[in-house]
Amino acid sequence: MRIGTLGNGLMAEALASGWVAAGHDVMVGGRSAERAAAVAGRVGAAAGSFAEAAVYGEVVLLAVPAEVAVSVAGVVPEGKTLIDCSNALDHRDFTLAQDSVAESIGAAVAPGVRVVKAFNLAADAVWRNPPAGLGVPLCGDDGVEQVAELVRDLGCTPVAAGGLRHAKLLEATAALAIGIWVRGGDVRGMFPPLADAFGTVLPGES
Template structure:
């Protein structure tokens, strides 16, 4: 599959590196072509030969699937470069770093409204780039979307993750809020991982089950 990244930062490089290793063709796109070239070189040096660099426009045109990995405040504008019929993976989190709340809720939904015909899928927003550089086997990756969810689920599996169906795009705001909550707790010194030790047991009493 041909994948373009809109952005040449840490998240784009981490995920693109894994997809190249899985056999996909990737173009790293950025406003600064030199930075995109450097990111592509690092991916190639790490064992990924099927990677090249270009502008944001070139990467948007290149990818059947496009990873949107730019600051959230420009996400809607940059997503407008993607043609109808293609799939955009939104991994952004619009955080207000003063109190770790959402600065602009529902970025994924805003993209879908602003760019008609593009399949927007929310995924990969709950972990930092360091996780995606060396993802643990079996890591659950929630996905929200109305179209092309199966395509993104395949890309999750390609990096050793487990796709978790999290509902339609209308639920993407919940993924974004979950990221804000978790990051705020982590910055405050809390143990986010310890919050969900056995969700099956926790919800078993309130969810309908077999009698």
């Protein structure tokens, strides 16, 4: 699969490295040609501008700060799958700085661009060497299976988390989890096995 990254920071480098290792063709895109080339050289990818990477990739990773994500996403042409991994956090109290980055992107991109929220629950260090089987929630109305393939290629497990309107919940989960980690808590201890949490009947079933 051809993958373009809009961004050449830590997240883009970590995910691109894993996808190159899995045999995908990647182009790292950035505003700075020099920085994009440096990152591409480290991971074994091609380098280009934002526009070139957006055209190159069948799937495009949007890995820029949340405050510029909507404007950068505008370069993605119709027919692509766009992965949004951003979190719009207010670091003063670890709340969301806006309602939903992914939905805002979905409303702003060209018709036919398939927006999927993914990879926002862990920092770049995790994606450089992800634990085998790590669950990666995906929110999207279309294009989810393409992204699920890329999740599996990192040795992780895709988790269907609903349509794009659920992305706000995934973003809120990231804000909550990051706030707990910063305060010294252990997020992993919050979720018991399903049978212990709900018995043999899921919420809403009878």
